[in-house]
Amino acid sequence: MKKEFIPTYPYIPNSAPGIKARMLEAIGVQDVDELYGVIPEELRLRRGLNLPQPLLAEYELAREVRRILSKNRSCEDYLNFMGGGCWQHHVPAVCDEINGRSEFLTAYGGTSYNNLGRFQTHFEFQSQMGELLDMDVVSVPTYSWGTAAGYAVRMAARLTGRQEVLMPKTVSPERLAVIRSFAGSAWMGGHIECRTVEYDRNTGLLDLQDLEKTISDKTAAVYTENPTYLGSIESQGLAIAELAHEHGGLSIVGVDPISLGLLTPPSHYGADIVVGTAQPLGIHMNCGGGAIGFIATRDEEAYVAEFPLFLISITHTSAEGEYGFGQCSFERTSYVGRERAKDWVGTVSGLWTITAAVYMSLMGPQGFVDMGRTIIQKNQYARKQLSALKGVEILLGASSFKEFVVNFDKTGKNVRHINEALLDDQIFGGKDISAEFPELGQSALYCVTEIHSREDIQRLASSLREVLA
């Protein structure tokens, strides 16, 4: 048999010549195949995998991957006005410095003896988010806002013993799709019915009358978002929560925490469970890889008992004056309870949790206040600039945070063509929502944050003027 040539791989130390033979000898076998003897021959793949030739040298690999990635146009290359669940904010250099630390980047779970840094930083995430939300219990975040909302809906169903959740039609369709997966199938036990409630076409706010008609003693929770997916600031939070409570249900509110320097936190208007994302807090968009979602509640035993996620609690150690950290009621989780657990938890968003903790520490209270002011002012400026264009209309009232709906019906052009034309000017126009919200006609969801300068907004307006001419 021809001796096969195997190169020495830098990532595989024992591929070096001679080592394997010595190890096999120590094990007491002639050939590595003997170790695989337990796998029946009919299951063995007796041919090489059909994969591209390896790029063995690091230089070759980096060049090739860079070549492919260079086909992308990033939001540094182009001027971006898309949000819709993933938002472009400035990422402080310190955030990247910390999340690039190999001690955080390459560790996994482990105990606080080895990984106190993760335990404490995750606790500091919970603590700082608790201040933004004015709430006492915050989880170690899960995969995304949508998955957090899905879990929250299931928590509400267990807490109330009810199987129906109401939400306004303005809920992000993408998050709603996730919530529906979590809510189960109508054919099976435990299914939670997701029903939508109308919204006011003039303000974007939930239609309270329709909620009154729809809500009942079957309602486990009303889920709302603030700011809404369409950008409005929902001002009826208290009335919505009171309605839910009058019927024995809960109020769940999804929130973008970057708004909470200026906006009232949901706990002040009756929210029982708050969910949201931390992606705006120092995490790059990463083409959607920056997703992360938290759950928060009051500090009540019944609520804590229903969390599927990790909760880090502070405690003391055997050394005088030393803080310790550990998992609160770990027995809840699927790592212990398997199918008897509260849903499930697993590898979630640890590195982004650390990153968001760093971000909140950098920003402090004034940073969040300043951020809110800048975003709202730039939004209002953009709204003015765009609404001055012929045929362009801003929908859903005057009150918005970082996103707003721009309607092009009277221009006679559709969003798709407008966005394609903007692309020629190296601008990513607002997200096309004409299919998601047909009742809003040819509309796009524009996002303006602190990163947009006055010139950027003017560039958008003048480019649109040409496109629409």
Next chain:
Amino acid sequence: MKEIRKLRRFQAPVWSEPVVMEMGGPGERGILVPESEDEIKATVGEAESYIPRQMRRQAPPKLPELSQPQVLRHYLHLSQQNLGMEENIEIGTGTATMKYSPKVNEMLVRLPQVTEVHPLQNEQTIQGILEIVYQLDMFLREISGLDRFTFQPSGGSLATFTNACLFRAYHGSRGELPQRDEVITTIFSHPCNAATARAAGFKVITLMPDENGYPDAEALKSACSERTAGLMITNPEDTGIFNPKVKTFTETVHAVGGLCFYDQANANGLLGITRAKEAGFDACHFNLHKTFSSPHGSFGPGCAGYGVSEELSKFLPVPVVTFDEEAYHLDYARPHSIGRVREFFGNIPAVVRAYAWIRSLGAEGLLESSRVAVINNNYLSKLLLEIPGVVRHYDENEFRLELTRFSWEKLKEDTGCGTDDVRRRMTDYGLQGHFMSHHPWIVPEPFTPEPCETYSKEDIDYFAAVLKQISHEAYTNPELVRTAPHNATTHKPDSAPLNDPKKWAMTWRAYVRK
């Protein structure tokens, strides 16, 4: 075994770092936010005037106020009090495949062509990312024999949940869902299989091992019926034992109309060796943060490639990346899709790292990584079984694949020091304490090392030498082991408050209040 003459002296950093909420002082700033330009201010006026009165926050959040160097120093200290796999010989953390994540790949995913990309950008402007997603899909098809992959789940457990949703959609499409409400798993499969199947609405049947550690084929037969929705199992299981009758298992489940899902979160011993398809599976998933080198990130974000057969591909979550020989596309028009399990289409940095890792090794390299992982594991087994106090259950199976479940049962009997004591003592030697077992502990006093291909023979020898030394300590000075760690960052935490509603505190504010 190369003689390890001297174990390293290790002392973990101790900074006695305060909680950030106690730090800093009024008025300090860590970063400034761009202010609106004067023209904007003049045009629009006060931001607050656009907020409905009841939505204006009355008092700013009580966040700490720190300057930038102080924030940086605090988190650098905390990072130093964390032990990454790059800093230690992390063989102990079995089932998790603590594999080297090449630095060059980290450099690549931190390019703006990845970080500054919005997932809703026009397809023409993300052709690079779509190409990588599509090519990784193709690679995983070849590695598994299955027909299409999605990367939407950003963790292994989200992939098993995705699978449970697919089981639901498949049986629903055939009008059989109401009666097909049972999912079968094994006790040595990862607990997320049982948990996510239950969360998706299924009843769970768990098979126990036979006396040789294999899942019981007879028990499977009796569990299968017209109520069976499907099977969700790991192989090799948590014990490192490969079930050779796996094809019989899938045939048994198929015979009653069920589907078969292969949890390949950890497939590190099997690349190019054996595939999901030939064993009869309809679906599988790979954790890109285990077998395919993306780092664990202090518990995520991970990413799973979840793949299915042609027949099931219409149920995959949207969007799916397609290629028409000219360009790559995001296909949302899939009426049978289960919808979504997460926003957007995956943890793209993990996808890029996995793609780059496979490109760097090619077919031969992947096979070599698996072979070496299995050699490493069996070599380590030889060393560990010579250590007083170590036993291995189910010893009829002479070899294991990529990991092995051992037991310190004998050590506990002889010295009173059990697996948790040893685990803490490992910390004193600069090693991440070993993973014990998922629950329940079928094997008493368990531990589960996994010396994947990242570790050199010298590393493995060192790891074994540390355990040998700890065993020796347990027999000669058990108090030393019981009271460990002695060189760690922190001391034994008081666990009582963690489960006491009057004392637990998930936030600083709750801690101060209590």
